[in-house]
Amino acid sequence: MGMRAYIIRRLLLLIPTIIGVTLLIFSVVQVLSPEQRAALYITSEQQADDIDEIIEKYHLRDPIYIQYFVWISQVLKGNLGFNQKSPRGQVLQNILNRAPATIELTVFAAPVIILTGIFFGVASAVHKDKLIDHVTRVTSIIGWSFPSFWLGILLLAIFYAALGWVGPGRLTADANVVVRSAQFTRYTGLNTIDGLLNGQLWITLDALKHLILPVVSLTVQSVALIVRVMRSSMLEALTKGYVVSARAKGLGQREVINKHARRNALIPVVTLAGMLSAGLLTGVVITETIFNIPGLGSYAAHMALPPPDIAGVLGFTLFTGVLFIIVNLIVDVAYAYIDPRIRLG
């Protein structure tokens, strides 16, 4: 099967998956009464009196398949409902407003996770049973067991409470005033980039300083995961015939590891990208809550708190579900591209 046929087949498989995932998300709210579910479509306080009208209009008392159909056609029109909690308004708009802070956080966290994970995984495998291997393995099992919310609190206690070096939030108060002022254009919503585009380097530096602790608390668990996978994958690659023959023809250790073993060992790590994105999505909910970052994660946590904001919870779950499906699609296609056995098999 060629690459094109594989991609087409993969895209067709997307349809049942998306139907399944949306059905699952939709079934979550079925435990609530029609009156509670109507909150999804209430746009203002005056409208709260017309609750029966809303129930009627969106078929909230009808069988579940009709309700699902009505809901999904609203979703396809871009109507994810309305938040009753602050920030009030359209869910889709609120999610888009909150996205930049989360994107900024994950854009900095992902490379840190991938590079440190691969580096220590390879080092640990190459020097198996040496000091660096033992240290890496012990550290990774500790990182893997460390509650990320507790790590966030410890980091804040040390660097904010004790040392007074950096506080929670995305910027210091002074920087926040500048960023919110009319003279400052928010091109991307990412403070690090907008600072540069506005020619205000200190904003960028301030934003970077505020990113360090959240990035650390977001990365520890994922790094531990990648180290484990990379180490075992590398150990396996090092026993393969092509490594032995590369050594036999007299290549140096560095050449053998960098060009022959590591490249092949990286293949299973590509599939980890899916797990990594799941880890990041989950991680931002906790990290943003602790560090008081107004992103998607803290939005989700706020909406889930009792009494729940149905539109917010549904909207965020739908958003992550779809995002996750897309990421997995990209991973599968990339995997098939790197390793032809996948699409041929």
Add this chain to the structure above:
Amino acid sequence: MGITIIAFFTVIALLSQVFAPVPEGHEDPFRIPRFGWFSEPQPPSPEHLFGTAQWQYDIYYGCIWGTRTAFRIGIIVVAGNLLIGLVVGTLGGYYGGLIDELVMRITDIVWAFPGLLLAMAFVSVMGPSLDSIVLALILVGWPSYARVIRSEILRVKQEDYVEAAKAIGCSDLRVIFKHILINSIYPIVIMASLDTGAVVLSAAALSFLGLGPPPGYADWGQMISLSRGFIYKNPVDPLGYWFTWTYPGIFIFTFVLGWNLLGDAFRDILDPTLRRR
């Protein structure tokens, strides 16, 4: 190492009553006794070894009885996941064909989600409580078991002794339990052990986000959640409330570490071929 830690926690859980006696006339042992209504946490003292949290809940008592809560969460969720995974995986792997296609598609859909986020949505509509957390984690956690059990069954199904058992007329159930599952138990044991730690961590995270039991319940995640407002005390003594978040955190971390070390040890002992995973 792992077994020592878990044995230590088992002793704490079994002897909670000895380590932290329930006060006279106190009805629910999982409600942490309080010593006043003062909202400022008090540092450790001979009466309160780990100090008291906001509203004077005894931290030592909460940590000790929280061990029981952690075991309860871990065991119930993993058992629930295992049960669903067993039914689904066996249906798919043993019978194959259309049934397999159907159950595995459902598995893939639940699998397609970051589990903790789906669990968060479930808990938020069911109403925050420990029971909601346990139920939600069962509902989202089973696909990995179903997949492993299915592939194990597919592997073992081809063996001669299974064919032989079928040939002499053993019932499907007998073949599945006495011949197939017995021979694929190792990966499941390893997975369950590693998962117990992960489940306790997820439950604590949900509790921390405010979706768990109310303040004053002996649950480590809830205790850390309550301590969030006490990271900073004042300029003179910035870490004056350190005891509110240190002790419950150490308990969660050590407990999870114990299960992970135990899972790793199981893996090394039971199945050397899996060491590469």
